[in-house]
Amino acid sequence: MDATQDKRLFLIDAYAMIFRGYYALIRNPRLTSTGLDTSAIFGFTNSLIELIRREKPTHLAVVFDVGRASVRTDDFADYKANRSETPEAIKIAVPYIHRILEGMHIPILGVEGYEADDVIGTIACKAEKEGYTTFMVTPDKDFAQLVTDKIKIYKPGLKGGDIEILGVEEVKAKYEIEDPKQVIDYLAMMGDAVDNIPGLEGVGEKTAMKFLKEFGSIENLLANTDKLKGKLKEKVEASAERGILSKKLATIICDAPIEFHQEQYDLETPDFEKVKEVFEEIEFRRLYENLYRAFAPAVTETVVVSEVEVKQTPTGTEIKGQAMQLDLFANFEELDQATSTKSSIEHNDHLYQFVDNPKAQKKLVDNLLKQRAVCFDTETTSLNELEAELVGMSFSYKKGLAYYIPLSESREEVLQTLEIFRPFFEKEDLLKIAHNLKFDYKILKQYDITVKGAMFDTMIAHYLLNPDGRHGMDYLSEVFLNYKPVSIETIIGKKGKKQGTFRDADLRTQTDYAAEDADVTFQLYELFAPQLKKENLEDLFFNIEMPLMEVLAKMELAGISLDEKWLAQESIDLENDLRNLEKTIFELSEEEFNMNSPKQLGEILFEKMQLDPKAKKTKTGQYATSEDVLQKLASKHEIIKHILEYRTYQKLKSTYVDALPSQIDKLDNRVHTNFSQTTAATGRLASVNPNLQNIPIRTLRGQQIRGAFVSGEGKKIISADYSQIELRLIAEISGEDNMIKAFQDGEDIHASTAAKLFKIPLEEVSKTQRSQAKTVNFGIIYGQGAFALAEQTGLSRTEAKQMIEAYFETYPKLKEYMAEQVNKARQMGYVETILGRKRHLKDINSNNFVVRGHAERNAVNAPVQGSAADVVKLAMIKIDRELEEQQMKTKMLLQVHDELVFEAPADEIEAASKLIKTEMENALKTQVPLLVEIGVGNNWLEAH
Known part of the structure; x- marks a missing residue:
């Protein structure tokens, strides 16, 4: 224009x-x-x-x-x-x-x-x-x-x-019209579903265009309907009055x-302070800079730094010169003022330089050691920390300024370069910043470098500020910095066999990509650090999440041993069991079919066997055959029990028994999972590649898989499991006296609850009554209503409703707490755990009762589940410190929600078990005792 x-x-x-x-x-x-x-x-x-x-x-x-x-x-x-x-x-x-x-x-x-x-x-x-x-x-x-x-x-x-x-x-x-005004006739003829303009019956977009070419207007069309034929003629004539009305509405x-x-x-200059006030309130940081520039007068300013010329012009930015080695430690304030966040590296002022000789690298380290906070990043040949080789490192401590250290393919030379940077990584009072710091920590650990002192992971920081959001660096950069970083796939290619490694890229490309990562992450740090303080999340971040990151890194590097022979035999046994189950199912259905085809299974169950005349179908027209659907049919025919068992065995075989051996690392013959601190919004850890938190425990056959996780020679597995931690914590948080006393007296909480609900002596509680009380105890935490309770317990809905009412009469403060949590969420927009972790509930005031109900249940559950996660994390940090201080060889290997798994030398079993139990039970000072059960064995199954 x-x-x-x-x-x-x-x-x-x-x-x-x-x-x-x-x-x-x-x-x-x-x-x-x-x-x-x-x-x-x-x-x-x-x-x-x-x-x-x-x-x-x-x-x-x-x-x-x-x-x-x-x-x-x-x-x-x-x-x-x-x-x-x-x-x-x-x-x-x-x-x-x-x-x-x-x-x-x-x-x-x-x-x-x-x-x-x-x-x-x-x-x-x-x-x-x-x-x-x-x-x-x-x-x-x-x-x-x-x-x-x-x-x-x-x-x-x-x-x-x-x-x-x-x-x-x-x-x-x-x-395809002669005059733009004919758009009115076009809309009148075809109507508009968005505005509910009816239009002419039977006339769509193509027909409307055709009519306009022939008749020119809706009035002329209606005056010449004799030229139309068949049903269309009838429809147009019948809706003529509607068509004229539509033209009026569309005009x-x-x-x-x-x-x-x-x-x-007149476009005037804004009141920048007034706009800035609103932007700060809604956390629009970079947008203010864009606003200022949109109204700023055209200026030309040149800043020369070393031999690189950065020129700011009215039409954009010019950068002249090449990435260089350096004499770079002059005053960079002018560069800061000249920089501007644009859309990408091509349009953004920056000074990215590689440093590839020892003398310059030492000079860089001297400068880094003078800083209060420095961002670093590692570039590698792989995302698998156990096999990855370091290709380079980058550093940034100021927006728009970053340095890249290219590294040799020779491990010996890499170690020599890293020795130059060891003082930086080990300086206790220098804040080290990174995005997904655990990856960099583990990479450096493989080269005998331990990052020490205060650390700041921008990924974890954003997670604490917005647990439900996305936390990838590229995404955060685009959202918070209005800046699109270079994609790694543009450098090494898309995923697949032909994908290269970072080492394949030329030095200029490496420098730009790696330095940009450090620069962007440093800018994110500058945004997130004050926000953590504002939201009172600094203590949680620096005293829980960051120390935990180091603990998790050690656990992931340690890994756990697998008994491959046991898994091979179990695979054979499961295959035999599957064939036998298949034979039984075919006999009961009197027909062979593909067990893995939901379509064929649905036809057998609902057409041939007529197990449910009102069987529901999916959007694709097939019968629904999910586990929930089949569970409800279990009493109709014995075939259902066998189908569910077949599916269970098949999943055990494919997901665990056959898949786990492929996850064994060739270097140490152990499985190394990855624990994520930024996946579950409640604060719980997640396990991926492989997921070792989902090893089945509901069925005996599923539990057996834990037997494949074994201790090394001369060692044992220790399992430490919190007993009913969520119930204990909801009693603590709510101050429910009756529940607190039951725990303090060492009573079986489910039997105790049953005794109170059914108004009978504790010793007279039956297994059924205890089971029902257990369902209510845990169901209440998750906001379970009468309908769900009835389904789980076999009670009628009226009986379930009465049981819930009796439950709240027994534990009145629990009911008060739940109401308080919902009210707090409505007023504040979030709820908190015992250590201040926040869960934002944006739908808590929704007009949609289903959406609002889900948020209300989270308002009750999130603080409990999140507090349990906080306690486990605290315990992990304390145990790790104690093991290190006492110079014990016992290692923490796994965390499975409320359970921690260790590997200990035979001569440390007793001492380690005592230490673990003590630290877990005293992780947090509570009036409700936290109880931990310890087990020891040659494998995880025996220990658990």
Whole structure:
């Protein structure tokens, strides 16, 4: 667009752009640290700022719908009646957007009873008479009817795509019409489902275009229906009155009661402080910089650093010179001021340099040691830390400035280089920053470098601030820095056999990629560190999560031994059992079929055997045969029991027995899982590659798999398991006296609960009664209602309801606590664990009772489950420190929620067991005793 044109008015269709921004981020919404969904605000504001920066409008206004569009609903009561409820995030967004627009001195328009379309149409037509070129900023096709030589549609690009400007010729070509005004007839003929405009019956997009070519207008069409044939003729004639009404509804009004005073629309300089206040409130950090630049006068500033010239110009940034070795430790304040965050490395001021000789590297280390905080990153040949080779390291301690250290293929030479950097990694009072620090920690550990002192993992920091979000560096960079980092796949290729390694890249490419990673991560640190403090999460971060990261790194490197011979035999046994079960199932069904085909199984069960006349089908038209469905049919026929058993054995074989041997590392013949601190929103750890937390324990056959996890020669496996930790903690948190006393007296809590529920002596509680009480005890934590309890216990819904009522009479403070948690969540938007971990619940005030109910259950459960996770993490940190201080050889190997698994030399079994039990039971000072059960064996099954 020619920026030299005078009198260019941009009219923004507010809600169209707000909805567009909201849905663009619907899969990965932007949430503040308090859980506020700012997707719509960000999308709209970012588009607005980009429009101002790009187009430099002379005049601008934003137009909102105000109240009901009575001018149309008076004619047609069902106008827009089928529109769904506006998402709550958008309702919340509008007041913020109004504040931002007010701060930017941009007029907000709207006329009661008229739609934004009418206001835009009226202003555009009046502005045209005053000589303005008007751009209607909207994706709405209805506006095409207004297009003239001086009025155009401006459609912002989707997902970074190009903008589209529709003038007269573009509209004529798009709709195959002679005049843009015919768009009204086009809409009248085909109708509009979005606005509930009925249109002519039987007329769609193609037919409407055909009619316009032949008849030119809806009136002319209706006057010549004799030229139509068959059913279409009947339908058009029958809906003629509806068609004329549709034209009236589709016509944008150009004489709404609003004046066009030119000076009102002048684009003025914003009140930056006022806008900044709103941006800080909703945690828009980089957007403020973009706003400032959009209005900043054109400047040219050149900063020379060493031999690299960085030039800031009105049209972008020029960087001259090459990455160099260095004399780099002059004053970089000017570089800081010259830098600007743009879209990618090509458009972002930066100074990235490689340092490849020992003398310069020592000089770099001397400079790093003077800093308070430094970000580092490692580049390797693989993501498997046990086999990966170091290719390079990068460092950054200031935005836009980073150094890359390329490393030799020779391990001996790498070790020599690392010795130069050892003082940096081991300096206790220097904060080391990284993203996914555990990976870098483990890589360096393989080269005999232990990272010491305070550490800051930006991935974990963001997880604490927003547990439900995504935490990848590239994603965080795009969201928080408005910057798209170089993708690793552009360097080494896409995943697959042909994918290369980082070592294959040239030095320039390596430098740019690695230095960028360190630079971006340092910038994320600068954003997240103060936010952790603001949210009172520093203690949790520095005293729990970061020390735990080191513990987990050690556990992952240690691994655990597998008995491959046992697994091979178990695979044979399971295969035999599967064949026998298959034979039995075929006999019972009197037909052979593919057991792994849900379609064939469904036909056998519900068509041939008629086990459920009301059997449900999936979206694909097949019968549903999930485990839940089959469990409900278990009493109908014995075949169901065998099918469920078949599926259980098949999963055991494929997922564990046959798969685990392939996970054994060739270097030490042990399995090395990875523990994630940033997966479960509750604070629990997750285990991947392989997932060792999901080893089945419900069935005897599933439990047997733990027998494959064995101790090394001369060692034993120790299993330490918290007993009913969640129940103990909910008693502690709620202050429920009856439950606290039962635990303090060492009673069986389920039997004790049953005795109170059924009002009988403790010794008279039956197994069934204890089982029912156990279901209620754990069900209450997860917000279980009468329906779910009835299904699990076999009670009627009335009996289940009565049991829940009796439960709360027995434990009244528990009921009070649950209500308090829900109320707190409604007021604060989050709940907290015993150590201050926050779980944001953005749906707690939702109008949708199903969505709200889920959030309410989380309000009760998250603090309990999260507190249990906190206690286990505390215990792990304390045990690790004690084992190290006492110089014991016992190693922590696994964490499976409430259980910790160790490997200990025979001569340490007694001492290690005592140490583990003591530290776990005293991890946190509570009035409810935390009980830990210890087991010892040659394998995990024996120990457990």
